[in-house]
Amino acid sequence: MDSEALRKFSALHPRPAGLTLHYGTAGFRSAAQQLDHVVFRMGILAALRSKAVTATIGIMVTASHNPEEDNGVKLVDPLGEMLHPSWEEYATQLANAEEQELQKVVTEICQKAAVNLHKDASVFIGRDTRPSSKKLSQSVIDGIQVLGGQYHDYGLVTTPQLHYMVCCQNTQGQYGKATLEGYYEKLSKAFMELIKQSHCSGEFQRHLKIDCANGVGALKLSEMKPYLPQEVLFHIYNDGTKEKLNHLCGADFVKVHQKPPGGLDMKPNERCCSFDGDADRIVYYYKDTAGHFHLIDGDKIATLISIFLKELLAKVKQNFKMAVVQTAYANGNSTRYLQETLKVPVHCVKTGVKHLHHKAQEFDVGVYFEANGHGTVLFSKAAETKIRQLVKEEQDNEKREAAKMLENMIDLINQTVGDAVSDMLVIEAILALKGLSVQQWDALYTDLPNRLLKVQVADRRVIDTTDAERRALTPPGLQEKIDALVKKYKLSRAFVRPSGTEDVVRIYAEADTQENADALAHEVSLAVFHLAGGKGAPPQP
Numbered sequence: 001m002d003s004e005a006l007r008k009f010s011a012l013h014p015r016p017a018g019l020t021l022h023y024g025t026a027g028f029r030s031a032a033q034q035l036d037h038v039v040f041r042m043g044i045l046a047a048l049r050s051k052a053v054t055a056t057i058g059i060m061v062t063a064s065h066n067p068e069e070d071n072g073v074k075l076v077d078p079l080g081e082m083l084h085p086s087w088e089e090y091a092t093q094l095a096n097a098e099e100q101e102l103q104k105v106v107t108e109i110c111q112k113a114a115v116n117l118h119k120d121a122s123v124f125i126g127r128d129t130r131p132s133s134k135k136l137s138q139s140v141i142d143g144i145q146v147l148g149g150q151y152h153d154y155g156l157v158t159t160p161q162l163h164y165m166v167c168c169q170n171t172q173g174q175y176g177k178a179t180l181e182g183y184y185e186k187l188s189k190a191f192m193e194l195i196k197q198s199h200c201s202g203e204f205q206r207h208l209k210i211d212c213a214n215g216v217g218a219l220k221l222s223e224m225k226p227y228l229p230q231e232v233l234f235h236i237y238n239d240g241t242k243e244k245l246n247h248l249c250g251a252d253f254v255k256v257h258q259k260p261p262g263g264l265d266m267k268p269n270e271r272c273c274s275f276d277g278d279a280d281r282i283v284y285y286y287k288d289t290a291g292h293f294h295l296i297d298g299d300k301i302a303t304l305i306s307i308f309l310k311e312l313l314a315k316v317k318q319n320f321k322m323a324v325v326q327t328a329y330a331n332g333n334s335t336r337y338l339q340e341t342l343k344v345p346v347h348c349v350k351t352g353v354k355h356l357h358h359k360a361q362e363f364d365v366g367v368y369f370e371a372n373g374h375g376t377v378l379f380s381k382a383a384e385t386k387i388r389q390l391v392k393e394e395q396d397n398e399k400r401e402a403a404k405m406l407e408n409m410i411d412l413i414n415q416t417v418g419d420a421v422s423d424m425l426v427i428e429a430i431l432a433l434k435g436l437s438v439q440q441w442d443a444l445y446t447d448l449p450n451r452l453l454k455v456q457v458a459d460r461r462v463i464d465t466t467d468a469e470r471r472a473l474t475p476p477g478l479q480e481k482i483d484a485l486v487k488k489y490k491l492s493r494a495f496v497r498p499s500g501t502e503d504v505v506r507i508y509a510e511a512d513t514q515e516n517a518d519a520l521a522h523e524v525s526l527a528v529f530h531l532a533g534g535k536g537a538p539p540q541p
Contacts, residue, residue: 013040023091024500025352027074032132043143047121058166062128065252068245080167080416121149126162158279160419188227190411213250217279237264275420281373282420298369299334315402320364337445374418450510451521460498
């Protein structure tokens with residue numbers, strides 16, 4: 001390692017005094033002006049990780065659904081998955097190291113992770129549309145070059161596209177071509193093959209209004225349009241030409257506020273959806289004839305996909321194990337519907353995509369979605385091989401047709417990570433194939449009324465949880481208080497968990513009526529405020 005180059009470049013990317021950041025599920029996120037030293041150092045880490053695993057690593061500059069002033073950075077492992085947990089610690093150490101300690105920390109990481117510095121490094125870089133992203137990705141390049149690494153800068157891409165490219169590169173093209181064109185071709189071909197098998201026609205099925213959160217999704221969707229059949233009419237709103245990224249729009253806004261985004265005018269019963277800022281989440285919604293807003297979140301998306309896959313798996317008559325993975329935020333009625341009506345096993349894990357992804361890998365077909373609209377489907381290698389074999393060799397027509405549909409689903413789904421574009425095409429194909437309207441989809445089950453709140457605290461680490469974050473271990477007395485409050489309401493539950501990114505405690509409550517869900521959430525937030533060191537004024541109802 002060239003210590004002179006490290007010193008020289010590091011001086012160009014100084015660390016602000018007293019700033020400490022932690023690498024979480026979403027990587028690092030902060031105000032953009034605080035991140036220059038972090039992204040430079042993550043360039044170094046990406047090169048180290050690449051040398052350690054002898055594969056291409058991805059690095060994405062984005063803060064997803066955060067306000068435009070923020071930014072962030074996260075690393076992508078060789079098969080397009082999240083950074084390995086042991087390296088999250090290295091990321092935190094490296095980001096927070098004092099200038100003069102930098103060389104020492106890099107050397108320590110090399111020793112702990114058995115990194116051979118003489119090996120080549122290869123890094124793929126992507127960024128979102130934030131004003132700060134271009135300059136920050138230049139700092140990433142400085143970091144990679146300090147260690148003599150090679151890089152390919154894809155420029156503006158959605159987060160899932162970068163994950164996809166990394167996976168394609170490291171599977172020597174087995175997963176697809178590591179280009180944007182390759183991505184558009186693979187998805188559009190699978191989509192067209194699927195809807196070819198649909199018997200339903202009629203204009204209403206094919207119109208879709210898409211709120212792109214004024215983010216990179218709008219650019220990429222426009223690029224993809226020529227690859228899609230002409231009867232698919234995607235209308236793009238909040239395309240980034242007029243308003244700020246994520247401002248009063250996007251999947252997070254719609255989910256949290258339970259109302260339509262600005263900049264999109266909805267007529268009754270029109271199918272609409274929203275991406276988030278980096279296009280790795282999607283939610284659907286519509287207004288009924290009475291003007292009521294209906295949100296179709298990640299739970300209902302997972303349910304629709306599960307119904308479709310379960311029917312196909314029954315037709316191919318293989319003994320594939322299928323399951324749905326959720327977090328504690330999943331609506332209680334979605335869990336009930338999946339387990340009792342669909343008879344599909346459901347597993348609950350801690351919040352965070354890496355936990356869902358990890359659990360979903362245990363099954364032949366693992367469907368995972370967070371309620372916020374981030375999710376995908378994973379197929380085991382064995383299941384995929386068997387399905388592709390059935391397409392080629394199966395004599396029975398019905399079995400072969402079902403296998404063909406499964407094969408197209410495998411190709412349409414971005415298995416590396418939740419992908420708004422891919423998930424949208426999956427949903428559109430299923431609705432067309434099953435001849436379902438958005439209202440019929442929504443009517444599968446009725447969500448229990450719920451409320452999300454957050455309470456500012458001095459230190460989020462005072463809250464420790466267990467049972468997939470559904471019970472609080474500390475501070476003492478908090479869980480007992482929550483249990484007592486929950487007993488007051490019908491069909492109710494509530495849980496609290498520390499945020500992964502800021503000093504707030506998140507509160508979720510559901511009950512038989514909206515009034516009761518709101519009251520329960522408020523009472524729990526007061527308990528958190530008093531027992532877990534709340535900051536500022538107590539929460540108001």
